[in-house]
Amino acid sequence: MATVLTEQGPVDVSAGPGSQDQLWLTRPDADAVSGWAMKPEGLCKGDICMPVPADKADDYVRDDHINLAAFWDRMQKPSAHSQNGDVWVLGESADDRSARLQSLEAPDFSLPDLDGKFHSLSDFRGKKVFLATWASW
Amino acid sequence: MWQAIYDDYQNNDFVVIAVAMDNDIEAARPWIEDAKPTYPVLIDRYHQLADLYNMVNVPQAVWIDEAGQIVRPTENAGAFEGFRALDFESMTVPDDVSATVQSSKKTYVAAIRDWAENGVDSVHAFTPDQAQAHLEAPDDNKAKAHVMFRLGMYLQQTGNDAEADSLLAQAADLHPESWTIWRQAADKLENGLAAGPAFWQRVNALGEDHYYKPVDMAGMPTEGPPKG
Numbered sequence: 001m002a003t004v005l006t007e008q009g010p011v012d013v014s015a016g017p018g019s020q021d022q023l024w025l026t027r028p029d030a031d032a033v034s035g036w037a038m039k040p041e042g043l044c045k046g047d048i049c050m051p052v053p054a055d056k057a058d059d060y061v062r063d064d065h066i067n068l069a070a071f072w073d074r075m076q077k078p079s080a081h082s083q084n085g086d087v088w089v090l091g092e093s094a095d096d097r098s099a100r101l102q103s104l105e106a107p108d109f110s111l112p113d114l115d116g117k118f119h120s121l122s123d124f125r126g127k128k129v130f131l132a133t134w135a136s137w
Numbered sequence: 138m139w140q141a142i143y144d145d146y147q148n149n150d151f152v153v154i155a156v157a158m159d160n161d162i163e164a165a166r167p168w169i170e171d172a173k174p175t176y177p178v179l180i181d182r183y184h185q186l187a188d189l190y191n192m193v194n195v196p197q198a199v200w201i202d203e204a205g206q207i208v209r210p211t212e213n214a215g216a217f218e219g220f221r222a223l224d225f226e227s228m229t230v231p232d233d234v235s236a237t238v239q240s241s242k243k244t245y246v247a248a249i250r251d252w253a254e255n256g257v258d259s260v261h262a263f264t265p266d267q268a269q270a271h272l273e274a275p276d277d278n279k280a281k282a283h284v285m286f287r288l289g290m291y292l293q294q295t296g297n298d299a300e301a302d303s304l305l306a307q308a309a310d311l312h313p314e315s316w317t318i319w320r321q322a323a324d325k326l327e328n329g330l331a332a333g334p335a336f337w338q339r340v341n342a343l344g345e346d347h348y349y350k351p352v353d354m355a356g357m358p359t360e361g362p363p364k365g
Binding site: 078090101111127129134 | 142151155158185190196197198200203205210256269275279284287292304320325330
C-alpha cells in the first residue's frame with residue numbers, strides 16, 4: 001500500500017513490488033493519481049506522450065504495472081517520497097509551471113472553505129477575481 | 138480585510154477570493170469566524186497556490202480578469218515592511234514608517250477599486266506584455282521545494298516527525314526566498330505567530346533584500362524603511 005498526495009488530497013493505492021524509490025502502480029491507479037495514462041505511444045496526458053525507452057522498458061513497464069516514479073524522473077518532474085516509499089508526492093516541473101504562467105491563463109485550483117465545500121477558480125469565470133493569500137502564522 | 142471593496146463591487150462582476158496558507162485549519166478558523174467575510178475564504182493546507190503561482194509570502198495577490206487571464210501576476214498585496222524598523226526597547230516603529238504602512242495599504246486598495254470599477258481600462262491592469270514582464274519564473278529548486286514541503290507537512294501530521302523535519306528544512310534551503318514554507322514549518326509562539334528569535338534572525342539576514350517586495354504601482358514605496 002502507498003499513499004500518493006495529489007492536489008485533490010491523499011489517494012491510497014496498492015503499490016507493486018520494487019525498491020523504495022520506485023512506484024509501481026496499476027495503469028488505472030497511475031492514471032487516477034497523476035492524470036497520465038498508458039497508450040501505445042507511451043505514457044500520455046492530453047496530446048503529450050512520454051515514450052517508453054526501448055532499451056530499458058523493464059524499468060518502466062512490467063505486465064499491467066508501470067513505474068510512475070521512473071516516468072516522473074524521465075519527464076524531469078520533481079517527486080519526493082518517504083524513506084520507506086509508502087508516501088509519494090509527484091509535482092510539476094518548473095518549466096511547465098513557467099510556461100503556464102507565461103500564457104497568462106490563470107492556473108485553476110480547487111480548495112475547500114471552512115465547511116469543507118470546494119470552490120474552484122474557474123467557478124468565477126465572468127468575474128474579475130482578486131485572489132489574495134493570508135495566513136494565521 | 139478586503140470586505141469593504143467586495144461590498145462595493147460585488148455587483149460589478151468582481152469577487153475576492155481569500156486563501157489561507159494554513160496547514161492547520163483550526164489555526165485559520167478563529168480569524169475567519171471573527172471577520173465573517175461574505176466572499177469565499179479557502180484553506181490551502183499544502184500551499185498549492187504557492188506552487189501554482191510562485192508565491193513566497195503572505196499577503197500576496199493575483200488579479201485575474203473575466204476571461205481567466207492574469208492582469209497582475211503574483212505581487213505583494215500592498216504590505217510595507219515597516220516591522221523591520223521596530224525598536225525592540227520601546228516595541229514601536231517610527232511614526233513616518235507607520236504612516237507608510239498605512240499609505241501603502243491605502244494606495245493598493247484604491248488600485249483594486251479602480252480595477253473593479255474600470256476593468257481593462259484601469260491604469261493598474263497590466264497589458265499582456267506588462268503582465269508577462271512582471272512574472273517571476275519558478276526554477277527547478279523551487280519546484281522541488283514545493284513537493285518536499287507537501288510531503289514534509291503530511292508526514293508531520295501522520296507522526297513521522299524526524300523525516301518531516303528533515304524534508305521541511307531541505308525545502309526551506311531549496312527555496313530560501315519563501316517565507317510561506319519557512320514560517321509554516323517554524324515553531325510558533327503562544328500567539329500562533331512564527332515570530333520568535335529564529336524569524337528575526339532570518340529577517341535580519343535579508344540585509345538590503347525585501348521581506349515584502351515593493352509593488353510596481355504609482356504611489357507605492359520603492360524602498361524599505363531604515364532598519365531598526
